[in-house]
Amino acid sequence: MAFSKKEEFNRNDIWLADVAKALSHPARIKILKILTGMNDCMCGDIVELLPLSQSTVSQHLKELKSVGLITGKIDGPKVCYCINKANLQKAKSEIDKLFNQVCAC
Amino acid sequence: MAFSKKEEFNRNDIWLADVAKALSHPARIKILKILTGMNDCMCGDIVELLPLSQSTVSQHLKELKSVGLITGKIDGPKVCYCINKANLQKAKSEIDKLFNQVCAC
DNA sequence: ATCGTTAATCGTAAATATACGATAGATGGA
DNA sequence: TCCATCTATCGTATATTTACGATTAACGAT
Numbered sequence: 001m002a003f004s005k006k007e008e009f010n011r012n013d014i015w016l017a018d019v020a021k022a023l024s025h026p027a028r029i030k031i032l033k034i035l036t037g038m039n040d041c042m043c044g045d046i047v048e049l050l051p052l053s054q055s056t057v058s059q060h061l062k063e064l065k066s067v068g069l070i071t072g073k074i075d076g077p078k079v080c081y082c083i084n085k086a087n088l089q090k091a092k093s094e095i096d097k098l099f100n101q102v103c104a105c
Numbered sequence: 106m107a108f109s110k111k112e113e114f115n116r117n118d119i120w121l122a123d124v125a126k127a128l129s130h131p132a133r134i135k136i137l138k139i140l141t142g143m144n145d146c147m148c149g150d151i152v153e154l155l156p157l158s159q160s161t162v163s164q165h166l167k168e169l170k171s172v173g174l175i176t177g178k179i180d181g182p183k184v185c186y187c188i189n190k191a192n193l194q195k196a197k198s199e200i201d202k203l204f205n206q207v208c209a210c
Numbered sequence: 211a212t213c214g215t216t217a218a219t220c221g222t223a224a225a226t227a228t229a230c231g232a233t234a235g236a237t238g239g240a
Numbered sequence: 241t242c243c244a245t246c247t248a249t250c251g252t253a254t255a256t257t258t259a260c261g262a263t264t265a266a267c268g269a270t
Contacts, residue, residue: 003228003229003254003255004227004228004229004255004256005132005156005157005228005229006130006131006132006228008156009131009132009134009135010131010135013131013134013135014131016128016131016134017128017129017130017131017133017134018129020125020126020128020129020134021125021126021129023121023122023125024122024123024125024126024129025111025122025257025258026111026114026115026118026119026121026122027110027111027114027258028122029114029118029121029122029125029203030114030115030118032203032207033203033206033207035207036206036207036208042216042217043216043217043218044215044216044217047217051110051113052110052258052259052260053259053260053261054216054217054218055217055218055219055220055259055260055261055262056258056259056260057217058217058218058219059218059219059257059258059259060258061217061218062218063257072217074217074266074267076215076216076266076267076268077214077215077216077217077266077267077268078215078216078217078267079216079217079218083207083208085208085209088204088207088208089208091204092200092201092204092208095200095204096197096201098134098137098138099193099196099197099200101138101141102137102138102140102141102188102193103141103188103190103193103194103197104190108224108225108258108259109225109226109257109258109259110258110259111258130227130228132228147246147247148246148247148248149245149246149247157228157229157230158229158230158231159246159247159248160229160230160231160232160247160248160249160250161228161229161230162247163247163248163249164227164228164229164248164249165228166247167248168227179236179237179247181236181237181238181246182236182237182238182244182245182246182247183237183245183246183247184246184247184248211270212269212270213268213269213270214267214268214269214270215266215267215268215269216265216266216267217264217265217266218263218264218265218266219262219263219264219265220261220262220263220264221260221261221262221263222259222260222261223258223259223260224257224258224259225256225257225258225259226255226256226257226258227254227255227256227257228253228254228255228256229252229253229254229255230251230252230253231250231251231252232249232250232251232252233248233249233250233251234247234248234249234250235246235247235248235249236245236246236247236248237244237245237246238243238244238245238246239242239243239244239245240241240242240243240244
């Protein structure tokens with residue numbers, strides 16, 4: 001069988017897992033780093049810095065956006081992608097909380 | 106096409122992505138929390154606390170073990186699973202480093 | 211109004227992940 | 241020795257992810 005049982009877990013663990021999933025591909029980690037270095041960054045700029053096609057990069061951006069780690073503002077024919085600091089901060093603190101619980105680091 | 110391009114990214118980003126992937130299912134997050142509460146914990150104990158079959162739990166344990174977040178010591182017919190504090194600490198500090206880079210939290 | 215640029219979405223293919231039951235292998239006890 | 245217990249692995253089915261090219265849609269400029 002293969003319909004997911006994810007929903008049977010608690011809300012916060014599901015949310016943490018979703019954030020972790022957003023970070024679970026090196027392209028998406030690199031995209032976050034790229035967005036950090038450039039304040040005003042469109043999809044095409046990112047495509048040039050990755051070994052992936054435009055459509056694939058667009059999919060990765062969509063995943064990061066869907067969990068709120070980045071935002072995309074429409075700017076004419078372009079889209080300006082930015083880091084979402086508030087949500088990253090929240091993600092960081094929840095991940096820290098998990099690690100502190102789990103290993104008392 | 107669909108053979109992965111992950112290897113074309115840098116080592117550290119790949120490692121971070123692998124750790125994040127290990128955390129990308131709520132069952133695995135819950136397993137980490139369960140192992141924290143119980144010092145000496147066998148697979149069967151975990152199965153009872155999750156809405157999943159024994160074989161599925163075994164697979165999740167294998168994934169956590171493969172990135173080094175937990176260890177499994179054979180103890181007679183049982184296997185004693187434990188948190189790997191050293192590796193969790195390393196994971197925590199690398200994830201922190203990423204977040205600090207990216208959002209200056 | 212048409213053209214070029216930009217990015218999302220569609221359609222598709224292949225790989226990987228999630229889940230289960232059944233089986234196999236290893237151990238300890240009767 | 242034989243049995244019960246425990247867990248990994250096998251085989252399998254379905255869902256999701258990764259990746260691409262082609263197309264669509266939206267905009268600005270000519």
